Amino acid sequence: MTAGQTKQVARRRVFYIPGYDPFHPRRYRELYRKEAAAQATISGYDIALGRRKSGDAHGWRVTGRMDGAEVEADIEVLLWSDIVRNSMAQGIAATYLQMIRTAWAYIGSGVIFRVMRLRKGPTIAALYPIAVLLAQLGVALVAGWGVAGLTGAGFAALGLSAMLGWIAGALTLWAILDRFRAWDRKIYAYYLMHDYAFTAEADGAYPPGLEARLAMFADRIAEALCEDWDEVLIVGHSSGAHLGVSVLADLIRAGRVPGQGPSLGFLSLGHVVPMAAFLPKAQRLRGDLAYLSARLELTWVDVTAPGDGCAFALCDPVSVTGVAPADKCWPLVISAAFTQTLSPERWQELKRRYFRLHFQYLCAFDRPGDYDYFRITAGPLTLAERFAGRQPSKSRIERVANPFRDIA
Template sequence: MARVTRRHVLYIPGFDPVPPRAYRERYRREAARQAQISGYVVEHGEPPEGVRFGWHVDAVVEGEEVAVDLEVLYWADLVRAQMRGGVAATYWALLRTAWIYVSSGALWRLMRLRKGPVIAALYPVLVLLGQLVLAGVGALALGAVITWLGGRAGFEEIMVGPAYGAGLVLGIAFLRWCAGRDHFYAWYLMKDYAFASSLRGAYPPDQAARMAAFADRIAEVLQGDADEVLVVGHSSGASIAVSVLADLIRAGRVPEGGPILSLLTLGQVVPMVSFLPEARRLRGDLALMSGADVPWVDVSAPGDGCSFALCDPVAVTGVAPEGQRWPLVVSAAFTQTLSEAARAGLKWRLFDLHFQYLNAFDALPEGRDAYEYFRVTLGPMTLWERFGARAPSGSRIARTVNRYTDIAP
């Protein structure tokens, strides 16, 4: 069995506007927690030369020393650009996104998989519509009050226009305040779904260009001296990771005899895009990766209501070839890997649950194949050595649900 002494991890975030340093600090904080729980030795260092969004770790995990370079493949600037749209643009995006999912039939088919992520998708629609109603009611109430006061003073006829104009200004100000505060993350989620569906499942040009740059960077790392190159795609970053690696394979840019290339997807939401009519590229990439010589492990948890937990993204999309090999779908099993106190602290904190895959686990069962992020990224086994003997989750969903199964040529 080959042992890993050097690993390079390339992490692809989901639709997240935070800078890469936030992921670095999360990794440092949670790795320290896991080291204390599991008895690891973890020492953080400077990033490799030429790596802008990365860091280095020297670790002793499971009794063996491993040197790991980690970096974040950056696209938060595209996310921030998408989020700059104002109130009118957001409500237009709401209408357009809802129409795409309803008219294509994708919404009803997604509900047949997991209700949790569909509820998460409907939630911002309901919140934004509720805020719009409140803004409208407030605007009308203010206009009526000002008009009534004008009438009491004998100026009712000339006060109607200014009164309801003031109400409109108040309503717009209220919606801008809601967007700026976004206490319920509704505006953020709306822009996430709008971005993913903007071209009915096709990748937007800016995103496609950034993915090509990701492919170039991974190809460069594959020319290095790592024993394993591990690509990690989280949330909507899982779709990006699949497509980027598929492009590398098609182009013959995965060298024979080079580092072992592995793919880990966490909390994926692939069906939100692959079920849309124009997602031919993604569907083709899923089909290719399902039979490629790149071990692919997909980890999710039923407790994560923002992911399509335990849904085989290839099979449910309807593009599984005969003899499908990947992904191995396994559960992070939060009820078994987190203590009761940790689970209580996460109750109703949906975003924190969606990021738990990147955090420490405080109640891991015995055995090497229970999912734990730092054992995977810092440990001496390749991804497949760690999980290859594990059976797929018994709760895995692998039935075809998608209506659109055509793929890009």
């Protein structure tokens, strides 16, 4: 089914592509269960979760009763968390080496200054782990130096080697750095460092292991497109958004989207595309963005919000990358408008919780607008129907900011 065709949805297949996240898929299931119940209470509809018929632990089944219809949705998480965990398995010294390489990738290429012109929030998020890790190293060095001086003098007074003082200082330095790392669940410096380092490792090119995983994702989606669903919906969140772009571009190029199959929708949420697409060797991603933006086989809606400091809010990922073709028709760029769709009390509660806000797209809104994640995934309208006639946000950013525009 092409983007222009319409059909009431009774059965939907949803594939969710997470961002750089090491967690088990049950985390997404529990988030959906909790937030769907909250949204259903607010909006006056009913959503029930159950096990997928296949018994696959990487997903869940949803029954949505809303707008006078009942919809069955099968939701599957397309996992790459094992790749994330492997990339995060770095020691303290290796993380500091990562920091140097990643800083050079973004600063040396000039990319960091280009993305700063688009949105300052993601730029601050990129510089944050560097600043924090350097501050931690500074504290550890000062403490280690102090301990070395004091204990060295003490050992010398006892007629022992002053080298023992330097050993004590080094152990102190390492112990402090290790303690800082143990606190990272609260400050996210190591986590963010590994995230940006993974993207920048090959200057924007996908590493072989991730390419292989994207091919597996494409196979799963292609299989669903040949089954009896009314809609196949791909949801890409954060860095999962640009992975979704590449998977869908591969599928369409290979002729694996049947002309008379289910309606195909792509919902990208809280994207960070410039952090990857602006790097020198991201020709593959830039080519995929250009290609997908002109395809009529799907409907592509991109949702961000200025209140999300971790995303490139309202930045058209194709246009700002500088690869928009003359016949570009996607994505439809709209805002989740947190300051309007969240009550003043809820906004005050969340506005400083930056990482929580980055997941708000998957959560309940107490003043929902036309963006409602649970109506999209469990309601009777396809993505194309739901946003038919919807105008893009007037505040969207389309100016080209990317210094590297060659494509694969």
